[in-house]
Amino acid sequence: METINDKRRTREIKVVKRVLNVNERMAEQNRRRFAEKGVFVINVMSSPGSGKTATLQKTLERIMPEIKAAVIVGDVSTTHDADRLSVTGAPVVQVNTDAFGGDCHLAAHVIEKAADEIDLDAITLLIIENVGNLVCPAEFDIGEDVRVVVLSVTEGEDKPVKYPTMFRLCDAALLNKIDLLPHLDYEKDKALDYIHQVHPGMPVFEISARTGEGLDAWIAWLKGKISSKLMTS
Amino acid sequence: MHEMGIALEIIDIATASIPPEARSVKVERVNLKIGKLSAVVPDSLRFCFDIVSKDTPLAGAALVIEETPVVARCKECGARWTIAEPVFTCQACESGSLEILSGRELDIVSIEIAQEDEHGDDQR
Numbered sequence: 001m002e003t004i005n006d007k008r009r010t011r012e013i014k015v016v017k018r019v020l021n022v023n024e025r026m027a028e029q030n031r032r033r034f035a036e037k038g039v040f041v042i043n044v045m046s047s048p049g050s051g052k053t054a055t056l057q058k059t060l061e062r063i064m065p066e067i068k069a070a071v072i073v074g075d076v077s078t079t080h081d082a083d084r085l086s087v088t089g090a091p092v093v094q095v096n097t098d099a100f101g102g103d104c105h106l107a108a109h110v111i112e113k114a115a116d117e118i119d120l121d122a123i124t125l126l127i128i129e130n131v132g133n134l135v136c137p138a139e140f141d142i143g144e145d146v147r148v149v150v151l152s153v154t155e156g157e158d159k160p161v162k163y164p165t166m167f168r169l170c171d172a173a174l175l176n177k178i179d180l181l182p183h184l185d186y187e188k189d190k191a192l193d194y195i196h197q198v199h200p201g202m203p204v205f206e207i208s209a210r211t212g213e214g215l216d217a218w219i220a221w222l223k224g225k226i227s228s229k230l231m232t233s
Numbered sequence: 234m235h236e237m238g239i240a241l242e243i244i245d246i247a248t249a250s251i252p253p254e255a256r257s258v259k260v261e262r263v264n265l266k267i268g269k270l271s272a273v274v275p276d277s278l279r280f281c282f283d284i285v286s287k288d289t290p291l292a293g294a295a296l297v298i299e300e301t302p303v304v305a306r307c308k309e310c311g312a313r314w315t316i317a318e319p320v321f322t323c324q325a326c327e328s329g330s331l332e333i334l335s336g337r338e339l340d341i342v343s344i345e346i347a348q349e350d351e352h353g354d355d356q357r
Contacts, residue, residue: 010261010345015250019242019265019339104235136235139272139339164319165270165337197320200329 023140026108030115030143037120040226041128043142045166046150047159048132051176053081054209055150056129060088062219067226069125072114074106081129090127093117105136108143125226134163146225152177153184157191164198171225172203174218179208239273239339240281244291247344251290255346260294262345268301268338275300294344303336 001014018024034041046052053073060069070091073081082094093114095106111128118126128144130137149170151159154177160167167173173195181188188206195202203221207214247263263282267273275298286292303316307323308330316336322329 004348005345008261008345009348011255011348012264012343012345013250013252014343015246015341016343017246017341019239019246019341021246022242107238135272139235161319164321165272168270168321168333196329197322200322 020139023108026112027141027143030108030111031145033115034120034126034143034145038230039120039123039126040229041126041144041146042222042225043128043130043137043144043147044150045130045134045137045147045170046132046152047134047155050132050150050152050155051209052129052132052150053084055174055176055207056127057084057088058209058212058215059219059222060085060090060127062215063125063223064088064090067125067223068123069127070118070123071127071129072106072111072118073129074110074131085129091118091123104131104133105140106130106142107140111142124230134159134166138163138166138169145229146171148172148174150174150176151191151195153181153186153188153191157187158194160191160194160198167195167198167202170199170202172205172218172221175204175206176209178206178213179211236273236277236281237285239278240285243282243296243341244286244289246341247294248290250341250344251346256290259347260291260344261347262295262297263291264297264299264342264345266299266301266338266340266342268336269303270333270336271339273339299342301335301338304334305331306334308332 003012005012044052044056063069071085072093072095073085074095075081079094082092085092095110095114106128128142147170149166151173153175192204195204205214205218207218243263267275279296282296286294305316306313307326307328309328310323310326312323312325314324321331323331
């Protein structure tokens with residue numbers, strides 16, 4: 001469709017396409033592939049230093065071997081997180097984020113390639129530890145079933161209102177490092193209010209990856225999600 | 234932060250949208266719609282676009298960005314309003330069950346190419 005703009009002496013050609021079209025198509029492809037293989041996929045996001053890796057390490061320790069899991073870890077340039085997760089016995093694929101996706105998120109095509117290195121027939125849970133960043137990963141669907149954001153009490157209470165897109169997009173939040181609360185001025189109720197202001201009804205699990213406190217409720221929620229997907233597919 | 238990747242994607246989509254007979258014509262504008270909830274900073278995007286569009290058919294084109302507000306509709310009472318603060322509960326009935334009608338766009342709406350002289354007689 002074309003229109004002529006006489007004032008600017010231009011011809012306008014309608015395009016109307018989502019810029020992230022390619023990523024979204026690829027994400028759908030990933031989603032179909034994981035569904036066919038009976039693999040439940042969780043995308044875990046947070047800011048750097050919230051304790052994502054420690055949380056996942058503890059989660060893996062508690063769900064394996066009952067649930068066979070593998071992990072894809074996005075990291076800008078090191079293998080530290082992958083090394084820590086390998087200790088659990090789960091297969092870990094490390095992706096150093098590609099130059100033009102820009103070090104700030106995992107994109108669907110990166111997951112497609114990383115998944116080739118995993119025996120999808122041998123697992124029921126694929127955990128994707130995204131790059132530490134509360135902005136960009138929210139924009140990129142990677143074919144996951146649920147999205148979880150990890151937040152820690154050593155960050156500001158107002159993170160949810162500063163990054164509303166992330167908190168709206170995620171299905172649950174983990175509030176980590178609660179063992180440190182006695183030593184901090186952190187106003188936990190304020191943080192919970194902010195979360196629910198941005199995402200009313202969002203399940204929040206208060207946990208300490210260090211002491212293990214609160215992990216049971218989180219793991220029960222995760223197991224519920226896994227079985228409800230795998231039963232309907 | 235990933236504006237460079239977005240700029241490259243825009244160039245791909247816009248280049249593919251140039252009609253075959255107009256390949257030699259200058260693209261003047263690329264019209265975009267970017268929602269306030271998207272993770273794209275318009276100034277960074279323009280900066281990246283200017284760099285990566287060199288030596289492409291989009292070189293020198295202006296990125297015209299319409300920023301769309303976050304508009305929500307309450308699924309309970311049907312109220313509709315523009316969200317300015319990060320509060321996602323209904324202003325009328327306080328329900329948290331909302332549908333986001335706009336604000337997450339990252340769309341190429343159209344491209345504008347220079348009018349060639351032989352098209353002059355199209356103008357009435």
